[in-house]
Amino acid sequence: MGINFLYPEYEVIRNMDKCINCRVCERQCANEVHTYDEERKIMCSDDALCVNCHRCVSLCPTRALKIVKSDHTFKENANWSNRAITEIYKQSESGGVLLSSMGNPKDYPVYFDKILINASQVTNPSIDPLREPMETKVFLGSKPKKIERDKDGNLINNLSAGIELAMPIMFSAMSYGSISYNAHESLARAAKEVGILYNTGEGGLHKDFYQYGSNTIVQVASGRFGVHKDYLEAGAAIEIKMGQGAKPGIGGHLPGAKIVGDISKTRMVPKGSDAISPAPHHDIYSIEDLRQLVYSLKEATDYKKPVIVKIAAVHNVAAIASGIARSGADIIAIDGFRGGTGAAPTRIRDNVGIPIELALASVDQRLRDEGIRDNVSIVIGGSIRNSGDIIKAVALGADAVYIGTAALIALGCHLCRSCHTGKCNWGIATQRPELVKRLNPNVGYKRLVNLVRAWNHEIKEMMGGMGINSIESLKGNRLMLRGVGLNEKELQILGIKHAGE
C-alpha cells in the first residue's frame, strides 16, 4: 500500500463525559467514521473518513460531538499552502483529475460584500412595508417594442410568453440524479407554495412532478437527457443550458452507478450506463445555431413557453449576452464563478469564470447601450447568499436571481463539498435509498418556503427603507448602491459610485 501522505483535515472531537453510546453517529454516518468498541464500551472515530458534514454533530442528542480543523500542519509556507501540497499527494497517488463539489471556495473578492445599500432620510420618506403595500412581483420575458390596439382603441396584449414570479427568486437548475427525488419534491412543492419556479436541471422530469409543471423550468442541456415533447410542454419555461458557473466550458458526467431505477427512466438513459453531457451542444457551434434551437423549442411548444438561455459568466459575457438577446431568447440566465455543482474538476471550479457581480453589471449596461435590454430579462445566480445580495443584484440590473446552494443549505446541506462521492448524509446529493429518505420533503419544502418568505420580507424592508414600493423601481437603480474599498475600474464596471460620493 505504501505510505499514506495524507493526514486527516478534520478531527472528530467527542466529549466522553457526554457520550451516552446511543450510536446514532455510527448509524447516521455513510462515511463510516464512527464505530462502537464493544470491549471498551466506548464510541471511536476514524478522522480520515470524515468529510465534515455535521450529520453526527446535528443528531447527537447530548451534543457530545464537534468537528474541528486539524492543527496538524506542514512547515509554514505562504506559497506552498497545505492545500497545494495535499493536492499533489492526492494526484501523485491517483493519477486522476481532482474532483470537487459545490461552489468555488477560494478567496476571490466577493463584490456583493463591497457594495452598500441606500436608505431615505428627510428629503423623501421611507415606506413601512407593514403599513403600505410593498410589491415584489416580477414578470420575466421580453417586452413589446410597440403597442397595438383593437378597432375600439383598446390595448391588445401583445406580450410574448413570459414568467410571473411572486418574488424575484427562483431555484436554480439541479438535476434529478445529482440531487435526490426528495430534494426535487421539496423544491417543486416550495416553488408552488410561494409562487416561484424551480428548475429540473438536465436530468429530465420525474413523472410524479408533472403536477408542478406551472412552477417548473424544464432544462435542455447538451446531453438532451429526458427531453421529449411532453417534457417540454410540462414546464412553465424552457431553459437551454449552455454553461454552468462552476465549470464553464466543460460538460458533465453522471456515473453509471447513479443511473438506477427512476433516474434511468427519467433521463432516458439505460441503467448503469454513464450519462455524459458533452462540453458544447453539438448542434450549437455558434450564435446562429443557438437561434435555431431557441426557435425549434418555441415551435415545439407553440410559442407558449419563454425560452431561457443559461450561460456561465466568462470574460466576454457581455458580448455573448448581446448575441443571446438577439437570438429570440426571452431570458438570459448568467451563472457566476461561485455557482455550485454536484461535481466538477477542482482546477476548473477554482480558476475559470468571473464574479457574477461584474458579469451582471457589464451585461446589463451592454444591453442598454445597444438598446436591447427590453428584449430579455436577466436572471443571475452563482452564490446568492441572502436577501442583501438579491437587492444588490436587482439594483445592478437583474430581473431575478437563481438560488441553488442557499436552497440546499435550507434543506440541510452543510457545504461539506463531497456531493461527488454520492454519500450525502443529508439525503440531498445521493441516490442511496436509505440516505435519500433522510430528507423528508414535508419538512424540506417548509424550510424552503420559510427561507424564501423570510428573504422576501427582508427585501421589502430594505426596499421600504429606500422609499421604493415596487421591485421594478429597484431594477437597475444603481444610484441605490455605493462601493466600499473598490478601485476606479471596479466601480466603473459596476456602474456605481464610491461610498461618500
Add this chain to the structure above:
Amino acid sequence: MLREGEIRIPSGCAISGIFSKSGKRISGEAIIKSIATMHDRSNGLGGGFAAYGIYPEYKDYYAFHIFYDGNISKRECEEFLERHFDIINLSKIPTRKTQGITDVPLIWRYFVTPLSTKLSDSQLDEKEFVARCVMKINTKIDGAYVFSSGKNMGVFKAVGYPEDVGEFYRLSEYEGYCWTAHGRYPTNTPGWWGGAHPFALLDYSVVHNGEISSYDANRRTIEMYGYKCTLQTDTEAITYIIDYLNRRIGLNLEEISSVVAAPFWQVIDRMPKEEKEKHTYLRNAFPSLLITGPFSILVGFDGGMMALNDRLKLRSMVVGEKDDMVYIASEECAIRVIEQNLDKVWSPQGGEAVIVTLNGGAK
C-alpha cells in the same frame, strides 16, 4: 449661483397650475400670485413657469428658448440652428431688471421650422427630429441650453424665487389658456438656470415636487430609448418618460398614469376583468417606467394639463374648479388667493390622474 452648502434647511417645492377649458387667454399675473403664496416652499434657487397659447401669431413654429453662457456658445448654437432649421424670427426674450435675479445668462427666443431637406434626410418624423436636435444642442454645445421647444407655448425659468422670476420675464405681458408654475427647493442638484422647472421637451412641460426613489431605474431605461438625462433631475426624467410613452409609444394620458403611478397589484386583482388585463399588461410591458417615491406633477401639453400624484400620495396636491377654470396647486391657499369662490375643491388620490383639456378636445 449659490453653492451647495449655503442652502437653508430643505422644506419642499411648490407647484401651481391654472387652466381655462374654454381656451380663454389670461395673463401671467394670476399664476405669479398663486405661486408667491407658497413662498416658503421654495428657497430662492429656482422658479419658473410654462404658458400655453402665448404665441398665436407663430403657432406653427417651434419656439426655442435658449440660455447661453456667452457669445461663443450662442454663435455655435445659431450655426447649428441655421444648418437644421429655417429661423422665422429671433429675438432676446424681454426681461426686466429684478432684485433677486442675478447672474443672468443670455436668453434668446427663436421661432423655427425644420429644413425640409434635413428632415427628409434624417428619415425621422418632425417631432423626433426636433427632439433630437434639442438633445444635441444640450449635450454637445457647451454653454447652450434649450429650455423650451414646443409650439405656441413657452417656458420661462431662472434661479430665484418664482414671483421674482415672473417679474423678471414680464409674464403679465403674456396671455395663455394654461399656466403652470414651480418654486424650487433643490436638494439633488445645485440651483442653476437650466435646472429650474418647468422642464420641457417639445410641447410637454413638467413641474414636479418630490424626490423619486426610482430615479436611476427610470433614467437608465429612458436613456436606452435615446434620451440624455443631462440635468440629473427627476423632472427631466419624468418629462422624457411622458414624451416617450405618449409620442413614441402612443399611450394616452390615462394609460401613462397607469404606467408611472401604477395601481398596486392588490387593487388590480380586484378590478373587473378588462381593467385588470389592461393594468396587468401595462405594468408587465413597461415595468421600468414605474415611478416610486414622492411626487406631485403637473404636465402641460398642447391643449391640456394633467396632474398626477405618486401612488402613495406622499406629496400634497389640491384641485379647485370654478366655471371653466381649473386650478391645481400644492396647497389650497395658492388656489384660494386667486379664486375665493370655488365650485369644487378636492384632493386627488395617489395615482389618480386629473386630466383637463380644452373644450372641443386637445391633441
Add this chain to the structure above:
Amino acid sequence: MKRVYVNEEWCLGCHLCEYYCAFANSNEKDMAKALKNVIIHPRIQLEEGDNINFAVSCRHCDDPLCVKGCITGALSINDGVITADTNKCIGCYTCILCCPYGAISPGEHGVIQKCELCTTNIKGSPHCVVGCPNSAIVFEER
C-alpha cells in the same frame, strides 16, 4: 385524540426516539447524566429489518385489550391515555401478553411500564416526537 404516529417512510432507524423516551422518563434534566453508562429500557422501540424501520409504542387503543386483561385494575384510560398505576400493578404481565403491538414491557421493581405520552413525566408531551430528526414520529389528531 392526539396520538403518537410513526411514518415508516421517514423512519431512519436511528434509535434516537428510544433515547429521548428513556431520558424523558428518567425525570432528569441533563441527558448525559440520565443516560451515561445506563442500559435503557425505552417505552418506544424500533423494529427494524429488510431496510424497513418502524418505531413502536402504545397505540392508546379505543378498546384496549390490555385494560380488559388487567386483573388488578392497574391499567386505566384517562382522557384517552392508557396509564398504569404502579401501586396496583402486581407484575402478572397479562397485559404484556395481551398487547398485539408488543408495546408494554416489564419495568423496574417488578411492575410494567408503557408509553403514557409523557403525561406523567417532567416533559409533559411526547419527547420521542421532539427528538425525531426526520419528523417520522408525529403527535397529532387523525
